[in-house]
Amino acid sequence: MAPGTSPPGGEPEVKLVPGSLIVLTPDSWTLPFWEAAAEHRLVVPRCTRCGTFRMPPSPFCWNCQHQDVEWLETPGRGTVYSFTVVWHPLLPDLGDAVPYVPAVVTLPDAGGVRLVGGMVGVRPSEVRIGLEVELVWRDVREGTAVPTWRPVRSPVDGSGGPH
Amino acid sequence: MTLQDKTAVVGVGATPYYKRGRSLPQTNLELAGKAVLAAVEDAGLTIRDVDGLALYSMGLGGDTSLFAQVLGIPEVRFTATLTGGGGGAAGSVGLAAAAIVSGQAECVVSLMTLQQAESRFGASFAPRGKPGAQYSAPPSPQGNFIQPAGLIGPGQMFAVLAQRHMHLYGTKREHFAEVAISTRANAVPRETAIMRTPLTLDDYFNARMIAEPFCLFDFCLECDGAVGVVTTTAERARDLRHPPVLVTASAHGGHGRWGQAITWMGMPDDEFASSGHRPVAQRLWAMAGLGPSDVDVALLYDHFSAMVVLQLEDYGFCGIGEGGPFVADGNIRFPTGSIPVNTHGGNLSEAYIIGMTHVKEAVEQLRGTAVNQVEDARVALVTGGPAAIPTSGLLLTRP
Numbered sequence: 235m236a237p238g239t240s241p242p243g244g245e246p247e248v249k250l251v252p253g254s255l256i257v258l259t260p261d262s263w264t265l266p267f268w269e270a271a272a273e274h275r276l277v278v279p280r281c282t283r284c285g286t287f288r289m290p291p292s293p294f295c296w297n298c299q300h301q302d303v304e305w306l307e308t309p310g311r312g313t314v315y316s317f318t319v320v321w322h323p324l325l326p327d328l329g330d331a332v333p334y335v336p337a338v339v340t341l342p343d344a345g346g347v348r349l350v351g352g353m354v355g356v357r358p359s360e361v362r363i364g365l366e367v368e369l370v371w372r373d374v375r376e377g378t379a380v381p382t383w384r385p386v387r388s389p390v391d392g393s394g395g396p397h
Numbered sequence: 398m399t400l401q402d403k404t405a406v407v408g409v410g411a412t413p414y415y416k417r418g419r420s421l422p423q424t425n426l427e428l429a430g431k432a433v434l435a436a437v438e439d440a441g442l443t444i445r446d447v448d449g450l451a452l453y454s455m456g457l458g459g460d461t462s463l464f465a466q467v468l469g470i471p472e473v474r475f476t477a478t479l480t481g482g483g484g485g486a487a488g489s490v491g492l493a494a495a496a497i498v499s500g501q502a503e504c505v506v507s508l509m510t511l512q513q514a515e516s517r518f519g520a521s522f523a524p525r526g527k528p529g530a531q532y533s534a535p536p537s538p539q540g541n542f543i544q545p546a547g548l549i550g551p552g553q554m555f556a557v558l559a560q561r562h563m564h565l566y567g568t569k570r571e572h573f574a575e576v577a578i579s580t581r582a583n584a585v586p587r588e589t590a591i592m593r594t595p596l597t598l599d600d601y602f603n604a605r606m607i608a609e610p611f612c613l614f615d616f617c618l619e620c621d622g623a624v625g626v627v628t629t630t631a632e633r634a635r636d637l638r639h640p641p642v643l644v645t646a647s648a649h650g651g652h653g654r655w656g657q658a659i660t661w662m663g664m665p666d667d668e669f670a671s672s673g674h675r676p677v678a679q680r681l682w683a684m685a686g687l688g689p690s691d692v693d694v695a696l697l698y699d700h701f702s703a704m705v706v707l708q709l710e711d712y713g714f715c716g717i718g719e720g721g722p723f724v725a726d727g728n729i730r731f732p733t734g735s736i737p738v739n740t741h742g743g744n745l746s747e748a749y750i751i752g753m754t755h756v757k758e759a760v761e762q763l764r765g766t767a768v769n770q771v772e773d774a775r776v777a778l779v780t781g782g783p784a785a786i787p788t789s790g791l792l793l794t795r796p
Contacts, residue, residue: 251547258545261538268541290542290661296654316564316669318556319609324520324549336546338557338662348662352546358609363564380545 245359248319248335250352250382252327253374263291266305271379274371276310278344279303287345310369312339312383315348319358333358337383339367351381360385399684404494405634405641406793408442408627409757410435414591414748418514420621428623429459429510430468436625441638442504444468447627449475449502451493453485453781454751458510458623475502479649479789483782484673486698486752488789490779491647493628503629509753510623519619522549522660539661552616552701553608554659555783559703560610562670565718568706570610572721574601576702576738577614577745579730584742587768591618592746615702617744624753626760642763642793646685648677649781649789658785671717672707672783674790681778681790682713689713692792693774694762695729695736696755698782699743705729708780709738712790731769740769755779756791763795 260268263279267290270277279291283300293301317337323329335353340346353361354370367383374380412420412431420428437444447470450461461476475496479485485492486509493505511518522534522544534540548554562568577596584590596614604613634641654665655673668675682688689712697708706720714736715723723729729738741747741758748754759777761767767774774795781789 251545255547255549256545257536258541259536259538260541264538264541289663290539316557316561318548318553318560318611319606320547320553321609322605322607324553328547331547334547336543336548336553336557346666350543350546350548350662363561374545382546 245357246333247355247357248333248353249331250334250354250372251331255327256374256378256380258378263293267291270305271371271381272377274379275307276369276381277305277307278341278347280306287347289347289349306344308341308343311343311386312341312349312367312369314361314363314365314367315340316363317353317361319361335361337361337367339383349381351383353384354382355384400491400494400498400644400647401684402643402645403631404497404628404644405631406490406626406628406644406756406760407634407637407639407641408436408440409625409760410439411624411754411757412622414589414750415621416591417517417619417621420512421514425459425510425512426463426467428512428621429464429508432510432623432625433464433468433506433508436506436627439638440627442627445471446504447506448472449493449496449505451475451477451489451496451505451507453479453489454482454509455480457751458508475505479787481787482784483698483700483751484784484786484788485649486781486789487756487779487791488647488649488781488787490626490628490644490756490791491649491789494644494647497628497630503633505628507626507628507753508623509751511750512621513619514621517619519552520550522551522554539657543660543662551659552611555701555704556608556611557662558659558670559701562703562707563610565670566721568721572706572724573610573615573702574598575724576699576705576729577601580699580739580743580745583731583740583769584746587742587747590742590747591620592742611701611703617700617749618746620749622748622750624750624757626753626756639764641796642760643796644791645687645794646681646792647790648680648684649787650677651786651788652676655786660785670707672704672711672788674708674711674780674783674788677788677790678712681792685792687776687792692736692776692778694740694759694771695738695778696741696759696780697738698752698755698780699739699745700749700782702745704783705738708783712778732771737771740767740771752781759793763793
């Protein structure tokens with residue numbers, strides 16, 4: 235399919251970028267997030283002094299400059315804050331990956347911090363700001379999982395998550 | 398003390414502008430040198446008068462040590478680079494002014510050189526590239542929270558901001574189209590412009606979608622070329638070749654929580670659908686004692702059409718959220734609009750040299766020598782790219 239055109243038979247479901255393009259390089263402050271992710275748990279660091287959530291995880295609280303955090307496990311529910319539907323493959327490796335939809339999602343259970351992930355189980359025209367979504371972990375390779383987002387009450391049920 | 402009106406831009410110079418990769422076999426350094434020599438020649442100076450370089454965009458355009466060694470600058474007395482990326486374009490001239498006002502140097506060159514033969518700036522946040530590729534970001538602990546979703550190009554990232562703006566304020570693709578179409582109209586009569594065919598609304602809506610809401614024509618060009626700018630004291634400027642163009646105000650930076658902006662998407666809610674320029678705009682107006690109604694021509698960094706709309710809001714040409722209807726009403730058209738924007742054809746249609754063409758056009762407007770001359774232009778606003786901190790702004794005036 236040429237980029238930007240609709241295939242015969244209707245709108246395609248969104249895709250994800252190939253796992254080969256996903257390279258994680260955690261530092262000591264982001265590592266707990268990714269270790270939990272590998273176990274399909276969403277944890278978000280919260281300042282132990284003032285309670286401010288930090289994302290991405292970082293060595294200082296931007297509000298009070300304190301360092302220590304507690305890692306709170308949160309339910310992985312959120313709301314689409316904004317997004318784009320990518321139709322043009324920017325790299326040759328992405329030729330079969332469009333359309334894909336990076337979404338910026340706010341986490342109400344973690345002080346409204348945002349977590350970016352690709353949308354799954356939805357068609358491009360169904361994605362809108364304010365859409366309620368739930369986290370689906372995508373296992374990229376052994377020990378590496380990244381967040382993706384699926385609409386709550388997804389039209390594609392029981393898919394077990396993308397791979 | 399401020400730097401208000403103490404320095405002047407006295408020379409501008411550029412290479413021809415090329416589509417991506419077409420400047421070969423010239424080297425990056427060769428392009429840079431041609432622009433610098435053209436700029437000092439334009440000023441009526443020689444390279445032996447140059448004693449400083451004020452750069453931006455973290456090494457992208459080259460390094461002072463090489464310029465000095467190859468071009469024959471007798472002594473470097475000031476060299477500094479604004480951190481960040483294209484946000485510092487306008488601010489690099491302010492950096493030059495700061496060097497001069499503080500007595501560290503007297504004749505300072507600002508410069509951008511871009512050559513995209515080997516790699517593309519449009520995929521600059523891709524997690525890998527060819528070995529040695531210049532514009533590919535290595536994975537970082539912060540980037541790990543963006544790249545796995547496939548956000549790897551600036552256009553995709555700014556599309557997320559534009560989408561939010563459309564949601565909040567009802568901004569439409571027709572509004573972004575007006576920026577692309579009016580900018581193209583300005584490029585048509587210019588021999589320096591790469592895109593000289595008029596653009597219609599049909600062309601715009603028939604173009605392929607790249608990253609919603611941005612189609613092909615919402616994106617700037619991918620170019621090679623170089624632009625140099627010479628700044629010196631206002632006093633010395635009086636004796637040089639052209640009427641002086643005063644640096645009336647310059648500001649750069651941004652709210653701390655704007656931070657990495659598009660590469661972390663954590664900006665404060667009340668600023669997310671903005672250009673990040675609001676605090677810079679406020680300081681710029683305050684330093685100059687001027688406001689948007691005083692500006693005769695605005696050269697707004699247009700890597701993406703929508704970001705022109707957002708800057709018009711952030712600099713106060715219209716209210717927040719009113720940028721779409723403002724452009725739809727014809728306000729940015731040359732010569733009829735209330736504030737002609739990007740009379741040179743901008744990054745969208747003339748050439749993308751990371752914003753330095755905007756400085757060159759502002760100078761030509763205030764000299765009265767522009768191709769699309771705004772009648773009796775006395776005050777020009779130039780902005781650097783909406784980007785991670787710093788963004789920047791520059792007010793140039795004709796005394």
